[in-house]
Amino acid sequence: MQPHQPFAAARSKIPNRQAIALISEHGDPAAEIGKDAAGGQNVYVRQVGEALAKLGWQVDMFTRKSSSEDATIVQHSPYCRTIRLTAGPEVYIPRDELFEHMPEFVNALLKFQQKEGTNYPLAHTNYWMSGWVGLELQRRQNIQLIHTYHSLGAVKYQSVSDIPAIAQTRLAVEKQILEQAHCVVATSPQEQEDLEVLVSQLGKIDVIPCGTNVSTFRPLSKLDARKQLGIGANEKVVLYVGRFDKRKGIETLIRATSELRSQLEQSAEIDPQHLKLVVVGGSDPQEADGAERRRIEEIVAELDLTANTDFVGMVGHDRLPLYYTAADVCVIPSHYEPFGLVAIEAMACGTPVVASAVGGLKFTVISEETGLLVPPHDVGKFAHAIGRILTDDICARKIRKQAATRVHQNFSWTGVAIQLSDLYRRLLAESLMSPGLARGSSPTSRLSPKQIVKAS
């Protein structure tokens, strides 16, 4: 990460580039990934932003400043930077409490544009609160608005028991975005269907998947990877990578591992002592995701799996390929997963995936070809599928090869950015040809955080 550079200095080097705004209110593209709430959205915005800059755009990525110690501007490459706006106190604020700060976010963004004399004819917003920001910009500046949901309230609330107070607002804003954005980018056909069935039929939707860096995530030598990580050649490694969040279903994986160990004790196919569960991700127990981490650690202890389990903590993308390569199987037990970057990262490294048959995972993982899909929450089926990969060498070998090929052919960030770039150009061209047909310019009533605060 490069240090802060003054905007004026960076701008003077920009010849004839079209400036566009990527907006990601809580997913800071310059943040450390895997910690607190930083995950797939941060990776998506950063990777897409950098790839779009390589394709000729000037990319300004706006996020909320969540620590006073963070730099206000982080320059990632000559034409791509993160700009942190002050909206609410400069501390971590949980997502469900962020919406009331969005008007301040809009004002800070408008002020920034005014100060720098920049105009963004196009904004690509990420997550529903940024989408709300985009609707506000669309109303005031008639921009082209593109939106990626990353997570959809209408689907998420079906799979959680504790529905937050903000839920009704979120659902209403998600509907407005779909009906008023110039284009919504669904990251899988499943998401497109969910949007049409659960949210509104009045949207314009393009399916463009998420991607992965195929030069970082690629098949390497398993033996070398294990040597570097200190993992023995005999161990049977089951890997989890991701945040500590209840909807990630880590508990299902822990219970499945315990069940598998009991089965192995009876079958003698694999020495149960060699079963190793490696959990990558999460920050210190005191941090925002600490409660779920402590809960998971307690279940591990309760099931007497402590000796079989390693909590590695957060690992950067520079070293993550080693973990995927060293693993025999990567498990994604999510209750709900809009896309699931971890699946394609593991597959790109040639690691078989056992995943819940939900959301984007049903699109990226082809069951029996690039991994195995299992009903979410189903401990017995997870145990069986993991056991199959660990014991059936022919099946595992076939999956390894096909998984890597699928990702390299379909899910590279460069390929994703090319598709987004084409979409942006088409929308900008359309707006020049028919400026009177702007979407979202109809006088629909808009939800404001003030109304919400009054209502709750």
Ligand code: UDP
């Ligand atoms: N990740 C990481 N280090 C970690 C844990 C996770 O870099 O210690 C990354 C992981 O490689 C992936 C992202 O965080 O790129 C998680 O994205 P995914 O879509 O799987 O889940 P989300 O966090 O969006 O729910």
